[in-house]
């Protein structure tokens with residue numbers, strides 16, 4: 001069941017309440033963003049529901065990553081609001097964002113590991129930062145659990161230089177999900193990966209939903225993954241969200257920007273060219 005959230009009193013400190021699956025968790029409302037004279041959003045409206053995987057589509061440079069960055073305070077919009085749990089985070093201070101980032105994790109494109117730290121220390125890093133009261137044993141257990149989840153059990157003692165590119169990416173994912181975030185922002189999670197690692201990552205995104213009830217926003221160029229993962233898709237074009245719908249609705253869309261985007265990638269989606 002969905003429920004519209006109302007603005008909360010900005011004086012009330014941010015506190016995360018576990019949402020009911022399907023209800024509105026995040027709402028971008030009339031978002032405006034520009035870099036110098038270049039306006040990239042002219043009133044972006046988009047809602048994200050608890051427990052869903054929402055894939056954001058759009059051509060290169062339309063502002064897909066910027067949307068994720070605004071949600072965790074790495075960039076700040078020039079107008080409009082971003083309601084998260086009813087709090088307008090667009091107006092949050094850096095200190096308030098620290099609390100938000102305990103619940104919303106971003107998996108960056110090409111996330112770099114700390115080369116001088118072991119795999120275990122890399123994964124433990126956000127736990128030490130956000131959960132100061134966790135004991136050493138609890139951290140060890142959580143690290144082992146996350147490494148298992150990304151298919152890298154017993155790699156705690158290895159150093160990043162011992163790992164292949166795909167393994168490094170998976171350690172980066174284990175680090176991003178170490179805090180068990182309720183919302184995960186995936187920026188191009190499978191770009192440049194081989195098919196087997198792509199499948200592992202897609203399964204991981206799905207298992208975060210199935211096992212932890214996590215909400216995911218995924219920005220990707222990989223159309224096959226997009227259609228596999230999405231509960232809903234949103235298309236960003238011409239400085240706005242031009243359509244939101246299920247993968248099937250998007251596939252049949254008559255909205256010109258969506259049609260053109262999907263038609264241009266038809267071969268990728270259907271390599272044998274069968275109807």
Ligand SMILES: Nc1ncnc2c1ncn2[C@@H]1O[C@H](COP(=O)(O)OP(=O)(O)OP(=O)(O)O)[C@@H](O)[C@H]1O
Pocket residue numbers: 035040058059060061062063064065066067219
């Ligand atoms: N910190 C910044 N300063 C100035 N311009 C920026 C900044 N971040 C992003 N931009 C610009 O905003 C636009 C949108 O960037 P964004 O990275 O969100 O695009 P995108 O849709 O994710 O593209 P891609 O698919 O190529 O990664 C781009 O034109 C980019 O150059």
